[in-house]
Amino acid sequence: MRNSIKMIILVVIAILFSGIYLFHELNGSFDYALPRRGIKVLAMVLTGISIAYATVVFQTIAHNRILTPSIMGLDSLYLLGQTFVIFFLGSGHLLVVNRQLNFFLSVVAMIVFALLLYKLLFKSGKRPIYFLLLVGIIIGTFFSSISMFLQVLIDPNEFLRVQDRMFASFNNVNADLVWIAFIIITIVLVIGWRSMNYLDVLSLGRDHAMNLGVPYDQIVKRMLVLVAILISVATALVGPITFFGLIVANLSYQFFKTYKHTILISGAMVMSVIALVGGQWVVERIFTFSTTLSVIINFFGGVYFIYLLLKESRSN
Numbered sequence: 001m002r003n004s005i006k007m008i009i010l011v012v013i014a015i016l017f018s019g020i021y022l023f024h025e026l027n028g029s030f031d032y033a034l035p036r037r038g039i040k041v042l043a044m045v046l047t048g049i050s051i052a053y054a055t056v057v058f059q060t061i062a063h064n065r066i067l068t069p070s071i072m073g074l075d076s077l078y079l080l081g082q083t084f085v086i087f088f089l090g091s092g093h094l095l096v097v098n099r100q101l102n103f104f105l106s107v108v109a110m111i112v113f114a115l116l117l118y119k120l121l122f123k124s125g126k127r128p129i130y131f132l133l134l135v136g137i138i139i140g141t142f143f144s145s146i147s148m149f150l151q152v153l154i155d156p157n158e159f160l161r162v163q164d165r166m167f168a169s170f171n172n173v174n175a176d177l178v179w180i181a182f183i184i185i186t187i188v189l190v191i192g193w194r195s196m197n198y199l200d201v202l203s204l205g206r207d208h209a210m211n212l213g214v215p216y217d218q219i220v221k222r223m224l225v226l227v228a229i230l231i232s233v234a235t236a237l238v239g240p241i242t243f244f245g246l247i248v249a250n251l252s253y254q255f256f257k258t259y260k261h262t263i264l265i266s267g268a269m270v271m272s273v274i275a276l277v278g279g280q281w282v283v284e285r286i287f288t289f290s291t292t293l294s295v296i297i298n299f300f301g302g303v304y305f306i307y308l309l310l311k312e313s314r315s316n
Contacts (some may be wrong), residue, residue, distance in 0.1 A: 003256050003258060003263050003267075006255060006256060006267070007263070007266065007267060007270070010267065010270040010271060010274065011270055013274055014270050014273045014274045014277070017273075017274055017277045017278045017281070018041055018273070018277050020281060021037060021041060021277050021278075021280065021281045022034065022037050022038065022041060024281070024285070039173060039175045039178055040170050040171075040173055040280070041277060042178055042182065043170055043173040043178050043181075043237060043238060044170055044273065044276040044277050044280060045273050045276075045277075046178065046181050046182055046185050046234070046237070047168075047170075047234045047237060047238050047241070047272075047276065048244075048248070048269065048272030048273045048275070048276045049185065049189070049269045049272065049273070050185055050230040050231065050233060050234040051230070051231070051234055051241065051244055051245045051248070051272060052245065052248050052249065052252075052265065052268035052269045052271070052272040053189065053192065053230060053265055053268070053269065054069050054226075054227040054230040054231050054234075054245065055068050055069060055245030055246065055248070055249040055268070056249050056252070056261065056264055056265045056268050057192070057199065057223050057226070057227055057261075057265070058224075058227050059249060060199050060202055060203050060261065061202060061220055061223060061224065062130075062133060063203070063205065065249070065250055065253065065308070066246065066305065066308050066309065067133065068242070068243070068245045068246050068249075069227050069228070069231045069245065070140075070231070070240070070242055070245075071133055071136050071137055071140065072114065072117065072132075072133075072136035072139075072140065072228070073113075073136050073137075073139040073140030073143055074110045074113070074114065074228065074231050074232060074235060075140070075235060075240040075242060076139075076140040076141075076143035076144045076147065077109065077110055077113055077140075077143050078106055078110060078165075078232075078235045078236065078239075078240060079143070079144070079147045079165065079166060079240065080143045080144075080146055080147045081105070081106055081109055082106075082162060082165040083147045083150045083151055083154070083162050083165075084150065085102075086154070086158050086161050086162050087150045087153070087154050087158070087162075090158065091157075091158050091161040096161065099174045099176075099177060100174070100176060100177060100180075102236075103174075103177050103180070103236050103237070106232070106235070106236035107184075107232045107233055107236045110228065110231070110232035110235065110236070111228055111229055111232050114224070114225070114228030114232070115225065115228070117132070117135065117136070117139070118132075118221060118224055118225070118228075165239060166239070166240075167239055167240075167292050167294040167295060168238045168239035168240060168241045168292070168293065168294035168297075169238060169239055169292055169293075169294070170238055170276075170280055170293065171289075173237070173238065177237055178237070181233050181234075181237045184229070184233050185230065185233060185234075188226050188229050188230055191226065192223070192226045195219060195222065195223065196261055196262055196265070198214055198219045199223075199261040200259060200260060200261055201214050202214065202216070202219065202220070203259060203261075239294065240294075241294050241297055241298070242298055242301065243297060243298050243300075243301020243302060243304070243305060244272070244275070244276075244297050244301060246301055246304065246305060246308075247275070247297070247300065247301050247304055248268045248271045248272040248275060249264075249268050250304070250308060251268070251271055252264050252265075252267040252268035252271060255267060255271075275297075276293070279293045279296060279297065280293050282296075283296070
């Protein structure tokens with residue numbers, strides 16, 4: 001089956017799932033329920049597109065299909081920021097209550113952190129990408145340790161507010177934040193899509209890419225900044241989803257079996273929409289909100305991660 005036909009099938013499934021989520025059991029409450037469901041679907045689409053694009057690009061740069069952008073410590077920094085504010089200022093502080101202010105500060109903090117990390121690592125010459133990943137793992141572990149320490153000491157009532165931020169949720173998405181995220185993500189994707197052809201060459205490795213005339217370091221730095229922005233916006237919008245990018249990216253690799261990133265990234269985006277919208281419908285209609293979508297994704301993502309590790313070890 002050709003990739004174009006596969007893509008059409010996926011798009012049809014995504015539209016079908018979105019339609020079911022939007023119109024199932026509306027019971028005539030179009031004015032009340034439909035706009036709220038529409039905002040949730042838009043948030044899921046934006047989150048899925050951001051994570052899918054960022055993960056495929058990051059794995060191409062790192063030349064490793066079991067790594068995700070969260071390895072740089074952005075998720076850990078987000079949780080540390082939320083825990084820090086609630087621990088020292090309380091859950092009633094303006095930084096916690098005002099969703100817009102919290103969103104902007106979280107996005108700015110994660111982007112600034114990523115830019116400083118890139119600048120320090122690339123400043124003193126040509127550093128291998130794995131050095132960046134190693135530093136990201138260490139810093140992420142450090143942030144997680146501080147967060148856990150503060151969560152142990154925090155008041156139990158305040159911890160409930162922290163716990164709400166520890167898992168991604170689409171149930172209480174702020175409509176204003178969704179439209180702000182839509183603008184930011186659209187701008188980033190337009191910029192990134194212009195460099196899409198470079199990714200096909202970057203997948204060959206640094207030496208081959210430079211021999212073919214690609215400004216490797218410049219493109220890598222630009223794409224890493226775009227990845228940081230997308231992950232920061234998606235995380236600040238709904239919360240961290242650790243293994244989601246790993247799942248949709250590798251499913252896209254296996255389903256399309258091509259080196260063209262226009263197809264791989266587009267396929268991962270559509271698959272992410274199907275997974276989020278369909279998964280959220282299951283959470284609401286079958287599990288009746290007894291669990292969250294992020295818990296299900298992290299469970300299956302963890303199992304899939306172990307499968308990929310075993311697969312890689314056998315192939316070597």
